[in-house]
Amino acid sequence: MKVEGHIKDELIALGGLQLLNASRQMPFAYPENYFDTLDTSCFKTDNQSIDYVFTKQMPFAAVPENYFDQLSLNILEAVKKSNTILENISKTMPYQIPKAYFEQLPAQVLFKIKTTHSEKRNQGAIFRMVQWAASIAVLLMLSFAIKNAPKKATQDTNFSLEDVSAEEIANYVHNNIDEFDTDILLSSMSNSTIKEIDKANNLSSEEIEAYLNDEGWN
Amino acid sequence: MADWSKIEDKELLAAFRVAESKEQAFAALIKRYQERLYWHIRRMVVHHEDTNDILQNVFIKVWRNLEEFREDAAFYTWLYRIGTNETLTYIEQQKRKSTQSMSDNEEGENIYASKLKAEQGYDANKIEWKLQQAIHTLPEKQKLVFNLRYYDEMPYEKMAEILNTSEGALKASYHHAVKKIENFLKDN
Numbered sequence: 347m348k349v350e351g352h353i354k355d356e357l358i359a360l361g362g363l364q365l366l367n368a369s370r371q372m373p374f375a376y377p378e379n380y381f382d383t384l385d386t387s388c389f390k391t392d393n394q395s396i397d398y399v400f401t402k403q404m405p406f407a408a409v410p411e412n413y414f415d416q417l418s419l420n421i422l423e424a425v426k427k428s429n430t431i432l433e434n435i436s437k438t439m440p441y442q443i444p445k446a447y448f449e450q451l452p453a454q455v456l457f458k459i460k461t462t463h464s465e466k467r468n469q470g471a472i473f474r475m476v477q478w479a480a481s482i483a484v485l486l487m488l489s490f491a492i493k494n495a496p497k498k499a500t501q502d503t504n505f506s507l508e509d510v511s512a513e514e515i516a517n518y519v520h521n522n523i524d525e526f527d528t529d530i531l532l533s534s535m536s537n538s539t540i541k542e543i544d545k546a547n548n549l550s551s552e553e554i555e556a557y558l559n560d561e562g563w564n
Numbered sequence: 565m566a567d568w569s570k571i572e573d574k575e576l577l578a579a580f581r582v583a584e585s586k587e588q589a590f591a592a593l594i595k596r597y598q599e600r601l602y603w604h605i606r607r608m609v610v611h612h613e614d615t616n617d618i619l620q621n622v623f624i625k626v627w628r629n630l631e632e633f634r635e636d637a638a639f640y641t642w643l644y645r646i647g648t649n650e651t652l653t654y655i656e657q658q659k660r661k662s663t664q665s666m667s668d669n670e671e672g673e674n675i676y677a678s679k680l681k682a683e684q685g686y687d688a689n690k691i692e693w694k695l696q697q698a699i700h701t702l703p704e705k706q707k708l709v710f711n712l713r714y715y716d717e718m719p720y721e722k723m724a725e726i727l728n729t730s731e732g733a734l735k736a737s738y739h740h741a742v743k744k745i746e747n748f749l750k751d752n
Binding site for chain 2: 431432434435436437438439440441442443444447448451452453454455456458459462
């Protein structure tokens with residue numbers, strides 16, 4: 347086996363002319379048929395006395411005829427089939443909507459926005475009115491107490507405001523209503539407070555009732 | 565008179581900030597987005613009445629906060645985000661209520677099965693209804709992802725902005741949702 351091709355050119359270039367004519371055959375000896383049996387002997391172990399030939403052939407039943415030829419087609423079909431479940435369903439929702447719903451919605455939303463705003467404003471006015479009503483009640487109670495305290499004190503030295511019932515206060519206010527000068531009461535209030543009371547006076551009884559119900563006062 | 569339907573969102577938002585045109589601009593915004601948002605909500609909660617309540621609340625919230633809306637995000641994205649949050653909150657409340665009122669053996673049942681059956685025109689044999697059944701077996705967030713992608717064909721990038729989730733997670737979620745739906749439809 348002589349050197350050929352680019353290896354020969356390389357040798358010439360390197361000046362290795364003797365090597366050009368030498369045989370590249372190895373001088374070493376090896377057992378007869380060594381390479382013929384090498385593959386099977388690789389699987390022989392020391393404790394395996396019986397030789398066996400390992401083949402890569404699978405022990406399973408033969409693959410159906412043309413199986414591999416049709417495999418890609420079958421896969422594509424299967425993919426198509428699995429996609430078609432969703433692909434074949436209409437994206438139109440099956441739900442019903444009331445007639446003209448979308449035509450009316452903007453107006454409905456704007457109406458709701460306006461009513462929630464005015465409801466909030468009214469609730470604020472009612473709340474402030476109740477606050478003032480409570481303040482006036484306290485004021486009345488105090489004036490009642492101041493007026494009656496000396497007289498009562500002579501009768502009962504342990505007199506306290508807690509001893510005065512709501513009924514007594516209501517009766518007193520009813521009997522002496524002329525003594526409660528609204529102008530004097532109003533003069534002690536700021537302008538903004540008076541405006542709030544005016545607003546509250548314009549509230550309907552339904553609005554007041556609704557507020558009291560909401561607040562759990564009724 | 566201006567044709568509000570042809571005016572861009574940015575201009576409508578500017579008109580909203582002017583007292584004289586506030587209501588008209590807002591009505592135009594509602595008209596523009598009401599149907600998309602309606603279906604986004606209804607696909608989640610099934611009933612029209614529930615959808616209508618949520619949708620109106622969404623627009624009322626938008627009205628209250630629109631002046632503070634920073635226009636570095638698209639109005640549409642912001643609107644969807646409010647709609648999604650309102651819907652999820654509503655569903656949570658409904659679930660809590662129904663768990664309290666349910667007996668032990670009912671507890672595990674899917675609340676949507678009965679909602680779907682109560683819908684007008686419901687037909688268990690029709691594929692459109694089966695698809696709705698399949699969708700309502702998904703967890704709420706996966707359902708959202710599926711609906712946004714499948715019905716609205718929304719890009720993952722947009723969905724990521726609305727749902728505040730990474731695109732990768734959304735893709736995985738959608739992939740799982742499709743598999744589950746396919747399996748449900750095959751089995752039923």
